[in-house]
Structures are given as C-alpha cells and as structure tokens.
Amino acid sequence: MTHARIDCGPRSPLRLIVVGSGRMGRAWLRAVTDAPETELVGIVDLDAEAARQAAADLGRPDLPTAAALPALAERTGAQAVVNVTTPVAHHPVTTEALFAGLPVLGEKPIADTLARALSLAAAAEASGQLFMVSQSRRWNPRLFALRDLLSGLGAIGTLTTEFYKAPHFGGFREEMAHPLLVDMAIHAFDSARFLLGAEPVSVYCEAFNPPWSWYDGDASACATFEMEAGTRYLYHGSWCAPGAETSWNGSWRASGEKGTAQWDGESEPVADPDVTSREAAYDGPAEIAGALHAFVEALRTGGTPMGEAHENAMSLAMVEAAVESARTERRVSVDSVLERAHARAVADERRPGVRAVLSAWDSDSVREALAGRDPAPASALSRTPPTR
Numbered sequence: 001m002t003h004a005r006i007d008c009g010p011r012s013p014l015r016l017i018v019v020g021s022g023r024m025g026r027a028w029l030r031a032v033t034d035a036p037e038t039e040l041v042g043i044v045d046l047d048a049e050a051a052r053q054a055a056a057d058l059g060r061p062d063l064p065t066a067a068a069l070p071a072l073a074e075r076t077g078a079q080a081v082v083n084v085t086t087p088v089a090h091h092p093v094t095t096e097a098l099f100a101g102l103p104v105l106g107e108k109p110i111a112d113t114l115a116r117a118l119s120l121a122a123a124a125e126a127s128g129q130l131f132m133v134s135q136s137r138r139w140n141p142r143l144f145a146l147r148d149l150l151s152g153l154g155a156i157g158t159l160t161t162e163f164y165k166a167p168h169f170g171g172f173r174e175e176m177a178h179p180l181l182v183d184m185a186i187h188a189f190d191s192a193r194f195l196l197g198a199e200p201v202s203v204y205c206e207a208f209n210p211p212w213s214w215y216d217g218d219a220s221a222c223a224t225f226e227m228e229a230g231t232r233y234l235y236h237g238s239w240c241a242p243g244a245e246t247s248w249n250g251s252w253r254a255s256g257e258k259g260t261a262q263w264d265g266e267s268e269p270v271a272d273p274d275v276t277s278r279e280a281a282y283d284g285p286a287e288i289a290g291a292l293h294a295f296v297e298a299l300r301t302g303g304t305p306m307g308e309a310h311e312n313a314m315s316l317a318m319v320e321a322a323v324e325s326a327r328t329e330r331r332v333s334v335d336s337v338l339e340r341a342h343a344r345a346v347a348d349e350r351r352p353g354v355r356a357v358l359s360a361w362d363s364d365s366v367r368e369a370l371a372g373r374d375p376a377p378a379s380a381l382s383r384t385p386p387t388r
C-alpha cells in the first residue's frame, strides 16, 4: 500500500501526539520522549485531567494537553499520532486522525472487532496515510533469532505455544467472556504468523474456565490452527495457572523436517540439531521502541512496515475465528470469518470514501485484498510453501 511520506528522522524529529494516557499510554510517552527521531508535542485523553497529570509526571507540566485531537493537532503542528486508547476507541480515534492527514501508530488490537479493523485498513487506503499497529512482542531480537532457526529446519510440521500465568488484574479482564483469547492470545497468534511466514486457514478451539478460576469468562483455551502449507499451530494457555509459570511471551517449540527449535520466551532460542542462522540478527530497538522506529522509517522512506494495518488484521482474524470456534464447537474457516466481517464493515461504514474502498475488495477473497494480491484459487493456499 502506498502512503504519504514525511521527511523525518533524528535531524528532523517526527512531531507526535499520544492519544490515551492510561497505563500503556505512559509507556508510550516515555518511548516517544526517549527516541531521538520523535518529538512529543501533546497528549490527548478523554479524561483531560489524566492527560495533564501524565504530562506533569513526565516532568513536562507545560506540554499541551486536550480532551480531543483535531484542535490540539492544529495548534501543535503535529505530524502523526500514537493511539493508545482502549480497544473500543481505536476505530474512531484512528479514523479521525487519518482523515485529518495524520498517520497513526496504534496499539494492539487493531480494533475491537474484525469488521472495524477492515474499516481501518480501508480508511488508510482512502486517506493515503500510513496506519501501523504496534505488536510489541514482535519487536524482540530473540523472536527474530527463533525465526532464523526455523528457516534452517526445512518444512515446519508443528509450532506450539504454551502460555500459563496467574495474574490477578482486577477490572475489565476479569469480566470479559474470553479474556485469554481476546486480550492476550493475539500476541502469540501474531508471533506465529511472523515465525512461519504463513497465514491461518482454519481453527478448532475449545475455551473453558477451570473451577478455581477468578475470572468470569473462559480463562483457559486450546486452539489448533491449520496454517498455509499445512503447518499446524497449537496454542494452549491459561490465565489462572499458578505454579511453574511460563514467560509473558509463552514457551515455544517448532518441530520441522530437519529438527526442532525451542524458546522459553526469554533466553536465547536453541535448535536440535544446531542450525546455523543464515540471516543477520535483528539488533534494532526492542518492543514499542522497535515499532516506533519502524513507523518513523516507513514514513521517511515510503516503505511498508511490519504491522501495517492490512497485514495486522490477520492476527485479529485468528482471534475472532478462535472465539467463534469455541462458541460453536466447530472448526472455523478464517476466510468465512473474513467474509462476514467484510459484509458487516460495508454495511456499517459511514464514510463514502472508505465504503468505496471496502466495496472494491472482492468479498470472496478478503485475504487477498489484505495481502495486496490478486485473488488466487483457494486450493493454492495449501500448496504455498513458507514465504521465507
């Protein structure tokens, strides 16, 4: 997807407004302040006092703050936005910014529903602005190292993530119907797509709540995805699993034609037999600083960064397909989930320009529109070799 470029970098820092000054917003405020290639010019939060307090806590009590974006963007000469609001606000805040001529770097998930995610990808096309989603766990040098190991293992038969933790969050997560699948598993699903260089085809998922759970909804889940080229991606996890907890990245195992790679989510990944990495190690900034750097680079060069909205929407498609499978107790095809989300997006869209983009996508092959490709016969999916 082409997008407007901005002449920015360390010598001409990108002027950014952060929208959302909650827990994660504060991490972004530090990241934007610390990066030499960005300049924080304002904070927006529906709760204007929260924005003022965040500015004060950053040691910048005079930083412009507001409860709404457009006027502050104009007053500060902002060039782009970081959207760290709650998921339900991702769609309205990002759409408003894109059509005000401001590219957006948004927190995961891209939107609260796949239909609104498709609307945002189309809004990026219609406005000609970059919309990138920060999946912070992708920007981990050890995940890149694991991907390099996988590339030495030949065809991958099975990729597995175990995720077992026991956090007491309080608040909305303990009230959601699917806290693990909707709020957390997207990180692992997104990493699986990255590791395999392959997209999901279908999923069978069971979600359940152990009797001792302190969550209202299903805090445990087991999902088996069929990925392109036939690889199976197995995710099993729980958010009420005390003892021997895995890391926040989960624990990974890839079983391939020529061997096995393992990663505990923290230390260096290993392979048996040892396979020499053929690719240069990633040594850029990590986590949200990595996403921020990629966003600035893409604006400067016109390139398409990892996490660009069209690509990232497939990670949310995995979540929605898994939830639907858990609800219906059936194997669910990802294309059917994409098709229904597309129909919903077209029906709900209020902006004519965005509706025109959505309507131009072939409803039978939304994945091709997201991949920027011409439709391919469905049978070709299972023959496609891993793209790396």
Ligand SMILES: NC(=O)c1ccc[n+]([C@@H]2O[C@H](COP(=O)([O-])OP(=O)(O)OC[C@H]3O[C@@H](n4cnc5c(N)ncnc54)[C@H](O)[C@@H]3O)[C@@H](O)[C@H]2O)c1
Binding pocket: 019, 020, 021, 022, 023, 024, 025, 044, 045, 046, 047, 050, 067, 084, 085, 086, 087, 089, 093, 107, 108, 109, 134, 135, 136, 137
């Ligand atoms: N990458 C990660 O590891 C990670 C970790 C935590 C949270 N997150 C994501 O970050 C986002 C924010 O999470 P959080 O924990 O900071 O939430 P939070 O509830 O602490 O903060 C959200 C803030 O957004 C503000 N807000 C809501 N709607 C708004 C609107 N329309 N305009 C302006 N401000 C608005 C709220 O007033 C609040 O201050 C979520 O999408 C979450 O999934 C990502």
